[in-house]
Amino acid sequence: MQSYRYDNKLFPMTGKEEKRGQTMADVRDEEILSAAEEIFGDRIKRRPLGGGESSVENALALVSPINSQEVELLSEVAGRFSVQLVGLGAQTASAPTMQSRSILVRFDLMGDMRFPGSDEPWVEVEPGATLLGLENNLEARGAGLAVYPTSAPRATVGGWLAMDGLGVGSFEYGWLSENVLSADVVLAGGERREVRGEELLQFGQTGETTGIVVSATLRTRRADTDVPFGGAFDDPEDLVRTIVSIQEAGVPLWHLAFLDPTMARARNLGEDYLLFGAYPRERAAAVEKALQGAFESHRGRVLPAAETYHVWGERFFPVAPSRPAPTSTERMLVTLAETKQALISARDRSANVAIQGTVARTGEVLLLTFDAQEEGWAS
DSSP: OOOOEETEEEEEEHHHHHHHHHHHHHHHHHHHHHHHHHHGGGGGSSSSHHHHHGGGGGGGGOOOOOHHHHHHHHHHHHHTTTEEEEEOOSSSSSOOOOSSSSSEOTTOOOOOEOOOTTTTOOOOOOOOHHHHHHHHHTTTTTTTEESSSOOOOOOOOHHHHHHHOBBTHHHHHOOOGEEEEEEEEETSSSEEEEEEEGGGGGSSSSSEEEEEEEEEEEEEEETTTTTEEEEESSSHHHHHHHHHHHHTTTTOSSSEEEEEHHHHHHHHTOSSSEEEEEEEGGGGHHHHHHHHHHHHHHTTTEHHHHHHHHHTTEEEEHHHHHHHOOOEEEEEEEEHHHHHHHHHHHHHHHEEEEEEEETTTEEEHHHHEETTTTTTTOO
């Protein structure tokens, strides 16, 4: 009787496999899937996946763990059979790259949140929790995340951990990774350990990983006194000069962002370049005069309160829970010195380019570019 060796074990070939057109790889995959089914039961979907998973249809299976123990068991099985695990976020980013012998892991059933006492500036969450859901729970406690993404209505904690990035709050608090106090990670093979600091950047939830985050402790802040502000500009040079003035003066804002006219139009916010953000009310004395001076020095128009709150309320656009996430055509990290030219080049390239920018405290600017016509925003 023929046999094959796998994982230092001999498995008999009965001949039935060949009659059914199976290869040794098929038999090994069946071993993997059987082991996974023992863990997940009816929470495993075998290939072909379909049902909206077309971009990853070549994977062996899709599983949905309910706790970290199941992730540990799955990682042990995957390590034994040398199978890649690929975490899926909420599809607000590009599709993950994977091998054909991969198991997809979706974390919809792992969304628990643990809130400490009112004086503790942190929250512990599982990877499937949505950022907006987390923000809503924190808001009821007078708190908020130090940084959260503009894709918060759909993005999950795990997905944004994988992307890192700049978001709402980055002018004061920097990158997301700087605000993850710690994370529990399941390594390939099933070992679980806590990681902190720069080591966190090695791990993620989307794409090929050396480990999977099963919970994270995120920095929070008091958020019940935030005051939004906004200003309008006719051209990108005045917009960027204002941002430079604010940054160089060290104005203590929490958030600073901008929209080009195409993106402003898509949000029903007019036809101008818009600069907006927020700061805690207790900093008003240090902020308001500096903002007014920066706007006036560079021909900016301070928005009335009603318009300001309208702009602030649209900070999550173009992502919403009720519609598919749009696809960014370009994601660029530039310096303030490069921002003006990036905006001009985009405007000259196409009238349908829509851009939103997020400014970090260090002067870095994250530009997200969209095709307004393709997304149905063009008038």
